[in-house]
Amino acid sequence: MLKYIIPLVLFIIMAVFLGMGLNLNPSDIPSPFINKPAPEFSAPKLNAPSEKLTPADLKGQVWLFNVWASWCVSCRSEHPVLNEFAKLKAVTIIGLNYKDDPTDAKKWLDSLGNPYNISIMDQEGRIGIDYGVYGVPETFVIDKKGLIRHKHTGPITPADLQKTLIPLIDKLQSEPL
């Protein structure tokens, strides 16, 4: 009897672990930034390269920091969702135009719509490294104190907005400064 039970138990243990492995997303890497201050940058604005934006300028408001690029295929699927979300004006949306050509980037926003309050340029990908960006699109939620509270890797879907982002943003908006 034991002869049959032992392999069966081993099989079940293996199946459970493999099953868990199937449901994990290998590109979902826990971010070391949660509850840490948003890394500093001083980057030129896409529409006005002579002006610069720093995280300090955004202190006191909740903001989304969305990493995007015109060469990024999944950004294209995310874009309409962001456009719709921007209409609600629930939060300041800052775009990080990552390793992109400014002309292409502007064309992209002109033809597909611009959900961003401000987009900044990171042509060399240095701000990207400081934010631990490894897959575009990525979105950070930053609170009034300038702390990163959430990171979303990959395109934002309407379900992500409803289930996690909007409730989180509402909560952060109600937090005192």
Added chain:
Amino acid sequence: MKRLLLVFILFSGSCYAVDFRQLSDPKQQESYEELTKELRCLVCQNQTIADSNAELAYDLRRQVYEMLEQGQSREQIVQFMIDRYGDFVLYKPAFKGKTTLLWLAPLVFLLVGFLTVFFFIKNKKTAQAVISDSDTLENAIEKKKKIRSLLDKGETS
């Protein structure tokens, strides 16, 4: 077959298509080469940044190079990467509480394997010993019978 070989040769070239950087100090050059082999490219995940052609790997190599040029130590560079990308950026994970299972599991599996083989062989040996004992006994009886029958035949002929 020849065509297949050609395809392999053509594609094998792409593995070497990474940029080359030279630091003036040979010690720093060594650190650069070792560090890029220890850091994971997070886009392609199972490649180090030394192996990968991905844009991010290129940027991270540049970052390592620049930090070495500024005279930063290996520990500082590794910490810089962990602060941004988490422990996952290390190709060889650090041995700490969270990773104990990861490090010890292979050893445990090996031990289980050895024990299984040990008991398997032990069981088989005792089983065989029983068989061989009975074998000789049976053989002896059989031989005796044969000899007897031969002798009987010999007597009659």
